[in-house]
Amino acid sequence: MKLSIIIPAYNESGTIGALIEKLGGLYPDAEIIVVDDGSTDGTAAAAQQGGARVVRHPYNIGNGAAVKTGIRAALGDILVFMDGDGQHDPKDVDRLLSYFPEYDMVVGARKKGGQTTWRGFGNAVYNRLASYVAKFQIEDLTSGFRAVKADIARPLLYLFPNTYSYPTTLTLSVLRSGRSVKYIPIAARKRASGKSNIRLVRDGVRFFMIITKICTLYSPFRVFLPVSFMLFVFGLWRYIFSFITQGRFTNMSAVLFTSAVMVFMLGLVSEQISQMRYERSEDDARRH
Numbered sequence: 001m002k003l004s005i006i007i008p009a010y011n012e013s014g015t016i017g018a019l020i021e022k023l024g025g026l027y028p029d030a031e032i033i034v035v036d037d038g039s040t041d042g043t044a045a046a047a048q049q050g051g052a053r054v055v056r057h058p059y060n061i062g063n064g065a066a067v068k069t070g071i072r073a074a075l076g077d078i079l080v081f082m083d084g085d086g087q088h089d090p091k092d093v094d095r096l097l098s099y100f101p102e103y104d105m106v107v108g109a110r111k112k113g114g115q116t117t118w119r120g121f122g123n124a125v126y127n128r129l130a131s132y133v134a135k136f137q138i139e140d141l142t143s144g145f146r147a148v149k150a151d152i153a154r155p156l157l158y159l160f161p162n163t164y165s166y167p168t169t170l171t172l173s174v175l176r177s178g179r180s181v182k183y184i185p186i187a188a189r190k191r192a193s194g195k196s197n198i199r200l201v202r203d204g205v206r207f208f209m210i211i212t213k214i215c216t217l218y219s220p221f222r223v224f225l226p227v228s229f230m231l232f233v234f235g236l237w238r239y240i241f242s243f244i245t246q247g248r249f250t251n252m253s254a255v256l257f258t259s260a261v262m263v264f265m266l267g268l269v270s271e272q273i274s275q276m277r278y279e280r281s282e283d284d285a286r287r288h
Contacts, residue, residue, distance in 0.1 A: 001100070003030040004076030004150070005093070007052070008066030009084035013042040020050030022090045031076055034084065035066040043084075063144075064166035068157050071150075080147045087188045088145045095184055096147040104179040105148040107171070108186035109140035126211065130168070133215040133222055134175040139183040142167050152179060159217075161210065168210050176218030220274055224267025231260035 034047035038060035082088040096106045131138045156173045160166045235256030242250045
């Protein structure tokens with residue numbers, strides 16, 4: 001199987017050249033694609049000098065947009081994604097590839113303690129939430145170091161955001177479409193230069209919205225059913241409280257019970273639409 005290594009890069013001139021040289025030495029037959037996302041330094045020149053195929057954005061669009069560009073340009077059967085800032089060890093690519101073709105996607109999970117306290121806590125929360133959505137133990141939702149079969153990643157491109165949260169979308173989409181995922185532990189190095197552009201509050205809210213979006217796209221009941229249940233419980237509690245204290249059934253109880261039924265029915269309809277959409281997308285994939 002032909003291998004394509006996709007590296008989104010933005011102002012990584014200090015590290016990208018050495019990274020590509022290492023990758024070229026370890027995987028001489030691999031296609032190495034660097035997507036220069038509107039860098040203002042010598043990232044593109046350093047990548048070309050190292051021997052990579054460079055695709056350039058005219059301005060900075062986003063990490064996710066760079067990954068999408070790389071997928072469109074790649075010719076390989078297996079796509080490997082890694083950062084251009086020196087955090088990922090090129091030797092670990094072999095560890096990812098060793099699980100193919102048995103698995104559809106293999107992800108490098110960063111060891112606990114390798115991130116700052118707040119980011120580590122935030123990632124732990126989102127890992128739990130995503131695990132609930134996907135019904136699968138997700139060890140590192142936001143890891144950018146992963147390998148996936150190209151024929152699985154390409155049909156999902158339209159779901160990818162242009163920002164740093166593309167790993168979240170890819171992980172949940174692969175899992176909820178019934179594909180197999182494997183996590184392997186990796187040691188992520190500190191960034192060789194600069195600081196991460198991910199912000200806890202801004203991107204945390206974005207991750208939460210993406211998880212909810214993918215959940216309602218592939219398994220709506222995982223969102224609608226808990227909401228319906230909570231409304232029913234609140235309505236029942238309100239009814240018991242008002243009956244004991246006032247001896248009557250209040251309008252608020254009626255509203256809560258009615259809302260619980262409506263949310264449940266919306267979830268049921270959404271689940272049917274989701275199933276029909278998935279079956280149609282599978283038929284389209286088989287035809288192509």
